[in-house]
Amino acid sequence: MVDVCMVSVAKGRQQKIEHDECRHSGDISCVQPSYKQVEDFLLQADNLCIKRKQRFTDLRKQVLSLICRSEQPLGAYALLDLMKDAGRSAAPPTVYRALDFLQEQGFVHRLASNNTYLACAHPQQQHEAVFLVCKQCGATQELHTDGIYKAVESRAKKVSFKVEHASVEVVGLCAHCRAA
Amino acid sequence: MVDVCMVSVAKGRQQKIEHDECRHSGDISCVQPSYKQVEDFLLQADNLCIKRKQRFTDLRKQVLSLICRSEQPLGAYALLDLMKDAGRSAAPPTVYRALDFLQEQGFVHRLASNNTYLACAHPQQQHEAVFLVCKQCGATQELHTDGIYKAVESRAKKVSFKVEHASVEVVGLCAHCRAA
DNA sequence: ATATATAATGTTACATTATAACATTACATT
DNA sequence: AATGTAATGTTATAATGTAACATTATATAT
Ligand SMILES: [Zn+2]
Ligand SMILES: [Zn+2]
Ligand SMILES: [Zn+2]
Ligand SMILES: [Zn+2]
Numbered sequence: 552m553v554d555v556c557m558v559s560v561a562k563g564r565q566q567k568i569e570h571d572e573c574r575h576s577g578d579i580s581c582v583q584p585s586y587k588q589v590e591d592f593l594l595q596a597d598n599l600c601i602k603r604k605q606r607f608t609d610l611r612k613q614v615l616s617l618i619c620r621s622e623q624p625l626g627a628y629a630l631l632d633l634m635k636d637a638g639r640s641a642a643p644p645t646v647y648r649a650l651d652f653l654q655e656q657g658f659v660h661r662l663a664s665n666n667t668y669l670a671c672a673h674p675q676q677q678h679e680a681v682f683l684v685c686k687q688c689g690a691t692q693e694l695h696t697d698g699i700y701k702a703v704e705s706r707a708k709k710v711s712f713k714v715e716h717a718s719v720e721v722v723g724l725c726a727h728c729r730a731a
Numbered sequence: 732m733v734d735v736c737m738v739s740v741a742k743g744r745q746q747k748i749e750h751d752e753c754r755h756s757g758d759i760s761c762v763q764p765s766y767k768q769v770e771d772f773l774l775q776a777d778n779l780c781i782k783r784k785q786r787f788t789d790l791r792k793q794v795l796s797l798i799c800r801s802e803q804p805l806g807a808y809a810l811l812d813l814m815k816d817a818g819r820s821a822a823p824p825t826v827y828r829a830l831d832f833l834q835e836q837g838f839v840h841r842l843a844s845n846n847t848y849l850a851c852a853h854p855q856q857q858h859e860a861v862f863l864v865c866k867q868c869g870a871t872q873e874l875h876t877d878g879i880y881k882a883v884e885s886r887a888k889k890v891s892f893k894v895e896h897a898s899v900e901v902v903g904l905c906a907h908c909r910a911a
Numbered sequence: 912a913t914a915t916a917t918a919a920t921g922t923t924a925c926a927t928t929a930t931a932a933c934a935t936t937a938c939a940t941t
Numbered sequence: 942a943a944t945g946t947a948a949t950g951t952t953a954t955a956a957t958g959t960a961a962c963a964t965t966a967t968a969t970a971t
Contacts, residue, residue, distance in 0.1 A: 606918080606919075608919070608920085608966095610919080611919095626956085627957070627958075628956070641920095641921090642922065643957085643958070643959080644920085644921080644922085644958090645920065645921070647957095647958065648919080648920075663843040663844045663900070664843045664898055666958095681886065683887060683890070683892045686895065692890060694886055696882070696886050698882045702876070702878045703861065703879060703899070706861065706874055706876050706878070707863060707901060707903070710863070710872060710874075710906060711905075711906035711909065712863045712865075712901070712903055712904070712905055713903045713904040713909055715903040715904070716901070716902045716903070717900070717901045717902075718843075718901075719883070719897065719898070720843070720897070721883055721887060721894055721896070721897045721898075722896045722898075723887070723893045723894045723895040723896070724892070725891075726890060726891035726892060786938085786947080788937095788949085790949070806927085806928080807927095807928070807929075808927070808928070820950085821949095821950090822951065822952080823928080823929070823930080824930070824931090824950080824951085825951095827928095827929065827930075828948080828949075829949095832948095846927085846928065846929095
């Protein structure tokens with residue numbers, strides 16, 4: 552199976568890009584979460600968990616699936632509601648624990664600027680990312696661009712600060728909403 | 732009066748840098764919130780408010796003063812407690828409104844990664860900033876570095892995303908805590 | 912297979928962060 | 942002084958996140 556990458560995009564847009572156009576680093580993530588892609592993505596997560604000797608339980612799979620299928624990043628309580636809609640009784644700790652696991656495995660990211668979670672565009676590799684959050688439609692793109700982190704590292708080094716994690720979240724207008 | 736700049740630094744460190752070493756852009760903010768500096772900072776805020784025809788009320792002044800005097804960025808409820816200690820009865824909306832005002836005026840920044848507020852190092856000018864948050868001691872430095880934002884802008888442009896605000900928060904270990 | 916330990920989930924209660932709505936007070940302008 | 946507006950006070954509640962402990966599922970060892 553080829554690696555699958557994922558990105559949250561705005562409703563209605565198609566903007567399909569063939570998978571093999573994605574270079575898996577240094578550029579924007581590539582594809583829309585169609586149903587087939589979600590299946591592939593979950594399968595890939597499953598394989599990664601096997602490799603890492605982690606348990607990809609029903610609960611975790613369901614949470615990841617809901618996040619993948621969403622057009623926008625989801626809050627924890629939005630996820631809870633979706634889970635209830637899907638017939639699973641769930642309380643906050645349940646979803647937060649699942650989210651913790653998914654983040655540890657690098658399958659989802661959390662956006663601090665709006666307390667939401669979205670599927671990672673490239674779970675195959677460890678990476679830092681830049682998120683472009685549309686304030687209009689909420690759609691969020693994950694960019695992988697080493698340049699920004701190199702710049703952060705360089706500046707931090709000057710003040711002897713040891714970087715562990717950098718969160719870069721950019722709010723603005725996506726191409727689609729600019730046009731409209 | 733000379734412009735005053737401010738930075739939140741770790742307890743106990745002195746690391747004084749003369750004000751005229753600070754170039755007010757492109758580099759780390761410069762000085763420690765000593766009492767004299769806080770006074771100057773508040774006076775400067777006062778002047779900016781007059782220039783902008785904004786009201787720098789007692790409440791707003793008190794909140795800004797507490798933030799300035801703190802070694803670390805403060806949460807809204809920590810501020811509330813400090814205000815109560817200082818004899819003012821206050822409820823959450825009071826402090827949140829004051830914080831909103833101070834942010835609008837560019838006197839404080841909010842850190843999304845830990846829901847705290849800190850005095851802006853350079854309120855004289857509009858700017859984007861990078862925050863280095865020490866996970867050990869909580870001390871937070873504000874860096875002004877155009878390079879990172881240029882990189883963000885450039886990458887965003889490639890996907891036709893219109894940047895409005897970029898939040899860059901870096902978690903790691905400060906020089907002081909690395910040594911210890 | 913059964914016992915045992917560990918990991919995951921369920922459940923309840925609560926902590927923390929933030930805001931809505933409306934009353935009151937202070938200030939500015941006439 | 943009368944009036945309108947901005948700021949603050951006050952109450953209640955929304956939204957986000959976690960602690961603690963019970964239960965269930967899974968893995969490992971005997
Ligand atoms: Zn990612
Ligand atoms: Zn948009
Ligand atoms: Zn600043
Ligand atoms: Zn430190």
